[in-house]
Amino acid sequence: MDASLFRIQPSLPEPIYRQIADQVRRLVAGGQLQAGDALPSVREIAAAHAINPMTVSKAYSQLEAEGVLERLRGKGMVVAATARRPQPLAERLAQLDPLLHEVAQRAHDLELPGDEVLPRLRQLMEK
Structure with a gap:
């Protein structure tokens, strides 16, 4: 790495x-x-x-x-050999929940529609 x-x-x-x-x-x-x-x-x-x-x-x-x-x-x-193995998808997604809640709240506060926010998220993920 x-x-x-x-x-x-x-x-x-x-x-x-x-x-x-x-x-x-x-x-x-x-x-x-x-x-x-x-x-x-x-x-x-x-x-x-x-x-x-x-x-x-x-x-x-x-x-x-x-x-x-x-x-x-x-x-x-x-x-470490004892480190947790890769987690199942559901557990990894759960780690994002706090951040996604914050993004959703900020989008709501800024009165941004989901159909504008989701493509932006998709674009950022592809970088």
């Missing part, structure tokens, strides 16, 4: 370490990262995104404590 593939947005209210941890969890849940897959080093991610290495280290430590990642001597952080 390339360090530049992480999408880090400092302008979001969510802390950067949580953004990193959530992305790793989603990649494992979706099956893009599997047991034994190596993650970029703390330094690689920090350099690629101009963030403090301690921020990345905090995310990795949290994921290690949860059993998602494990530290292998000489290899760095890898997806």
